[in-house]
Amino acid sequence: IAGITQAPTSQILAAGRRMTLRCTQDMRHNAMYWYRQDLGLGLRLIHYSNTAGTTGKGEVPDGYSVSRANTDDFPLTLASAVPSQTSVYFCASSTTGGLESEQFFGPGTRLTVL
Amino acid sequence: GQNIDQPTEMTATEGAIVQINCTYQTSGFNGLFWYQQHAGEAPTFLSYNVLDGLEEKGRFSSFLSRSKGYSYLLLKELQMKDSASYLCAVMDSNYQLIWGAGTKLIIKP
Numbered sequence: 001i002a003g004i005t006q007a008p009t010s011q012i013l014a015a016g017r018r019m020t021l022r023c024t025q026d027m028r029h030n031a032m033y034w035y036r037q038d039l040g041l042g043l044r045l046i047h048y049s050n051t052a053g054t055t056g057k058g059e060v061p062d063g064y065s066v067s068r069a070n071t072d073d074f075p076l077t078l079a080s081a082v083p084s085q086t087s088v089y090f091c092a093s094s095t096t097g098g099l100e101s102e103q104f105f106g107p108g109t110r111l112t113v114l
Numbered sequence: 115g116q117n118i119d120q121p122t123e124m125t126a127t128e129g130a131i132v133q134i135n136c137t138y139q140t141s142g143f144n145g146l147f148w149y150q151q152h153a154g155e156a157p158t159f160l161s162y163n164v165l166d167g168l169e170e171k172g173r174f175s176s177f178l179s180r181s182k183g184y185s186y187l188l189l190k191e192l193q194m195k196d197s198a199s200y201l202c203a204v205m206d207s208n209y210q211l212i213w214g215a216g217t218k219l220i221i222k223p
Contacts, residue, residue, distance in 0.1 A: 040215055041215055042118065042201070042203075042212075042213030042214050042215045042216065043157070043201070043203075043211075043213040044213070045210055045211070048210070058210065059210075090156060090157070098144075098209055099144055099145060099164065099205070099209075100145065100162055100164070101209075102147070102159045102162065103159070103211070104159075105156035105157050105158070106156060107155070107156050108155075108156055
Protein backbone atom coordinates (compact mmCIF):
# COMPACT_ATOMS: atom_id res chain seq x y z
CA ILE A 1 0.00 0.00 0.00
CA ALA A 2 1.24 3.47 -0.82
CA GLY A 3 -0.72 6.46 0.41
CA ILE A 4 -4.46 6.09 0.92
CA THR A 5 -6.67 3.36 -0.46
CA GLN A 6 -10.46 3.25 -0.54
CA ALA A 7 -12.84 0.40 -1.20
CA PRO A 8 -15.02 -0.20 -3.04
CA THR A 9 -14.25 1.92 -6.11
CA SER A 10 -17.94 2.16 -6.88
CA GLN A 11 -21.15 0.70 -5.55
CA ILE A 12 -24.84 0.68 -6.39
CA LEU A 13 -26.94 0.27 -3.28
CA ALA A 14 -30.64 -0.16 -2.61
CA ALA A 15 -32.20 2.42 -0.30
CA GLY A 16 -32.43 1.21 3.28
CA ARG A 17 -29.34 -1.00 3.06
CA ARG A 18 -26.34 -0.61 5.32
CA MET A 19 -22.98 0.13 3.72
CA THR A 20 -19.44 0.62 4.97
CA LEU A 21 -16.87 2.48 2.92
CA ARG A 22 -13.32 1.50 3.80
CA CYS A 23 -10.29 3.78 4.02
CA THR A 24 -6.72 2.79 4.89
CA GLN A 25 -3.56 4.89 4.94
CA ASP A 26 0.02 3.80 5.44
CA MET A 27 1.61 7.21 6.04
CA ARG A 28 1.14 7.10 9.83
CA HIS A 29 -0.89 10.29 9.63
CA ASN A 30 -2.71 11.28 12.80
CA ALA A 31 -5.68 13.04 11.21
CA MET A 32 -8.20 11.51 8.81
CA TYR A 33 -11.31 12.89 7.11
CA TRP A 34 -14.35 11.85 5.11
CA TYR A 35 -15.77 14.20 2.47
CA ARG A 36 -18.55 13.96 -0.06
CA GLN A 37 -18.33 15.74 -3.40
CA ASP A 38 -21.48 16.62 -5.34
CA LEU A 39 -21.71 18.39 -8.68
CA GLY A 40 -21.71 22.16 -8.27
CA LEU A 41 -20.83 22.00 -4.61
CA GLY A 42 -17.50 22.07 -2.82
CA LEU A 43 -16.18 19.14 -0.86
CA ARG A 44 -18.19 18.85 2.34
CA LEU A 45 -16.75 17.36 5.50
CA ILE A 46 -18.78 14.49 6.96
CA HIS A 47 -16.65 13.34 9.90
CA TYR A 48 -13.06 13.65 10.96
CA SER A 49 -10.59 12.17 13.41
CA ASN A 50 -7.60 14.08 14.77
CA THR A 51 -6.02 10.97 16.28
CA ALA A 52 -6.78 7.30 16.82
CA GLY A 53 -9.60 6.83 19.31
CA THR A 54 -11.25 10.21 18.68
CA THR A 55 -13.79 11.37 16.09
CA GLY A 56 -15.73 14.55 15.39
CA LYS A 57 -18.65 15.73 13.30
CA GLY A 58 -18.18 17.83 10.22
CA GLU A 59 -20.61 19.92 8.22
CA VAL A 60 -22.91 17.08 7.06
CA PRO A 61 -22.74 14.19 9.56
CA ASP A 62 -26.40 13.07 9.61
CA GLY A 63 -26.90 9.51 8.39
CA TYR A 64 -23.19 8.65 8.68
CA SER A 65 -21.00 7.22 11.42
CA VAL A 66 -17.26 6.59 11.73
CA SER A 67 -14.80 4.83 13.99
CA ARG A 68 -11.05 5.14 14.45
CA ALA A 69 -9.82 2.05 16.26
CA ASN A 70 -6.24 2.47 15.02
CA THR A 71 -4.07 4.96 13.11
CA ASP A 72 -4.44 3.38 9.69
CA ASP A 73 -8.16 2.71 9.24
CA PHE A 74 -11.13 5.07 9.16
CA PRO A 75 -14.33 3.36 7.92
CA LEU A 76 -17.48 5.33 7.10
CA THR A 77 -20.84 3.63 7.65
CA LEU A 78 -24.22 4.52 6.19
CA ALA A 79 -26.68 2.86 8.55
CA SER A 80 -29.67 3.03 6.22
CA ALA A 81 -28.83 4.53 2.83
CA VAL A 82 -31.06 7.13 1.18
CA PRO A 83 -30.94 8.45 -2.41
CA SER A 84 -29.60 11.83 -1.23
CA GLN A 85 -26.43 10.03 -0.17
CA THR A 86 -25.61 9.36 -3.80
CA SER A 87 -22.24 11.05 -4.18
CA VAL A 88 -18.50 10.59 -4.58
CA TYR A 89 -16.87 9.98 -1.23
CA PHE A 90 -13.26 10.89 -0.57
CA CYS A 91 -11.17 9.87 2.38
CA ALA A 92 -8.18 12.07 3.23
CA SER A 93 -5.41 12.20 5.80
CA SER A 94 -2.88 14.70 7.12
CA THR A 95 0.05 14.57 9.51
CA THR A 96 -1.92 16.61 12.04
CA GLY A 97 -5.21 18.49 11.99
CA GLY A 98 -3.49 21.84 12.40
CA LEU A 99 -1.79 24.63 10.49
CA GLU A 100 -0.12 23.97 7.14
CA SER A 101 -1.43 20.44 7.26
CA GLU A 102 -1.74 19.38 3.64
CA GLN A 103 -4.40 16.74 3.11
CA PHE A 104 -3.74 13.68 0.96
CA PHE A 105 -6.75 12.15 -0.73
CA GLY A 106 -7.73 8.62 -1.60
CA PRO A 107 -9.06 7.79 -5.09
CA GLY A 108 -12.70 8.05 -4.02
CA THR A 109 -15.76 5.80 -3.90
CA ARG A 110 -18.64 6.51 -6.26
CA LEU A 111 -21.86 5.53 -4.47
CA THR A 112 -25.29 5.39 -6.05
CA VAL A 113 -28.33 4.81 -3.85
CA LEU A 114 -31.47 3.79 -5.67
CA GLY B 115 -22.29 31.73 7.25
CA GLN B 116 -19.07 30.62 5.66
CA ASN B 117 -18.61 31.16 1.95
CA ILE B 118 -15.94 30.52 -0.67
CA ASP B 119 -16.53 31.96 -4.15
CA GLN B 120 -14.66 31.14 -7.31
CA PRO B 121 -15.67 31.19 -11.00
CA THR B 122 -17.38 28.07 -12.24
CA GLU B 123 -15.43 27.75 -15.48
CA MET B 124 -12.61 29.48 -17.36
CA THR B 125 -11.06 28.93 -20.77
CA ALA B 126 -7.47 29.72 -21.76
CA THR B 127 -5.05 29.00 -24.57
CA GLU B 128 -2.07 26.67 -24.42
CA GLY B 129 1.09 28.65 -23.60
CA ALA B 130 -0.82 31.57 -22.09
CA ILE B 131 -1.29 32.75 -18.49
CA VAL B 132 -4.50 32.41 -16.48
CA GLN B 133 -5.52 33.78 -13.08
CA ILE B 134 -8.18 31.99 -11.02
CA ASN B 135 -9.68 34.13 -8.26
CA CYS B 136 -11.09 33.07 -4.92
CA THR B 137 -12.89 35.23 -2.36
CA TYR B 138 -13.82 34.00 1.07
CA GLN B 139 -15.79 34.81 4.21
CA THR B 140 -15.09 32.38 7.02
CA SER B 141 -15.21 32.18 10.79
CA GLY B 142 -11.52 32.61 11.43
CA PHE B 143 -8.60 32.08 9.09
CA ASN B 144 -5.76 29.60 9.43
CA GLY B 145 -4.54 29.53 5.88
CA LEU B 146 -5.73 29.07 2.31
CA PHE B 147 -5.07 26.04 0.13
CA TRP B 148 -5.26 25.44 -3.60
CA TYR B 149 -5.79 21.93 -4.95
CA GLN B 150 -5.92 20.56 -8.47
CA GLN B 151 -8.46 17.89 -9.43
CA HIS B 152 -8.47 16.14 -12.78
CA ALA B 153 -11.80 14.70 -13.89
CA GLY B 154 -12.57 11.45 -12.10
CA GLU B 155 -9.55 11.73 -9.84
CA ALA B 156 -8.74 12.83 -6.30
CA PRO B 157 -7.69 16.39 -5.42
CA THR B 158 -3.94 16.96 -5.12
CA PHE B 159 -2.25 19.77 -3.17
CA LEU B 160 -0.82 22.76 -5.05
CA SER B 161 -0.14 25.53 -2.55
CA TYR B 162 -0.68 26.96 0.91
CA ASN B 163 -0.74 30.65 1.93
CA VAL B 164 -1.14 31.95 5.46
CA LEU B 165 0.65 35.32 5.16
CA ASP B 166 -0.12 38.07 2.68
CA GLY B 167 1.83 37.98 -0.53
CA LEU B 168 2.86 35.79 -3.40
CA GLU B 169 4.15 32.22 -3.16
CA GLU B 170 5.81 30.93 -6.32
CA LYS B 171 6.27 27.29 -7.15
CA GLY B 172 7.42 26.63 -10.71
CA ARG B 173 4.71 27.53 -13.21
CA PHE B 174 2.17 28.02 -10.44
CA SER B 175 1.93 30.99 -8.04
CA SER B 176 -0.60 31.76 -5.34
CA PHE B 177 -1.39 35.16 -3.84
CA LEU B 178 -3.19 36.06 -0.63
CA SER B 179 -4.67 39.26 0.78
CA ARG B 180 -6.19 38.54 4.18
CA SER B 181 -7.61 42.07 4.57
CA LYS B 182 -9.56 41.66 1.32
CA GLY B 183 -10.49 37.99 1.85
CA TYR B 184 -8.99 37.29 -1.55
CA SER B 185 -6.61 34.88 -3.20
CA TYR B 186 -5.66 33.95 -6.72
CA LEU B 187 -3.86 31.09 -8.40
CA LEU B 188 -1.71 32.08 -11.37
CA LEU B 189 -0.79 29.44 -13.93
CA LYS B 190 1.90 30.32 -16.49
CA GLU B 191 2.93 28.64 -19.73
CA LEU B 192 -0.26 26.67 -19.80
CA GLN B 193 -0.10 23.06 -20.94
CA MET B 194 -2.94 20.79 -22.03
CA LYS B 195 -2.39 18.70 -18.90
CA ASP B 196 -3.39 21.75 -16.81
CA SER B 197 -6.99 21.17 -17.88
CA ALA B 198 -8.58 20.35 -14.53
CA SER B 199 -10.67 21.82 -11.74
CA TYR B 200 -8.91 24.08 -9.26
CA LEU B 201 -10.27 24.06 -5.72
CA CYS B 202 -9.83 26.88 -3.21
CA ALA B 203 -10.14 25.94 0.47
CA VAL B 204 -9.83 27.99 3.66
CA MET B 205 -8.92 26.54 7.06
CA ASP B 206 -11.29 28.07 9.59
CA SER B 207 -10.93 28.71 13.32
CA ASN B 208 -11.70 25.02 14.04
CA TYR B 209 -8.89 23.92 11.67
CA GLN B 210 -11.46 22.50 9.27
CA LEU B 211 -11.23 23.14 5.53
CA ILE B 212 -14.10 25.03 3.91
CA TRP B 213 -14.09 24.32 0.18
CA GLY B 214 -15.17 26.32 -2.83
CA ALA B 215 -17.07 24.53 -5.59
CA GLY B 216 -14.02 24.64 -7.84
CA THR B 217 -13.12 26.32 -11.14
CA LYS B 218 -13.06 24.12 -14.22
CA LEU B 219 -10.18 25.25 -16.43
CA ILE B 220 -10.38 24.36 -20.11
CA ILE B 221 -7.18 24.69 -22.14
CA LYS B 222 -7.50 25.09 -25.90
CA PRO B 223 -4.67 24.49 -28.36
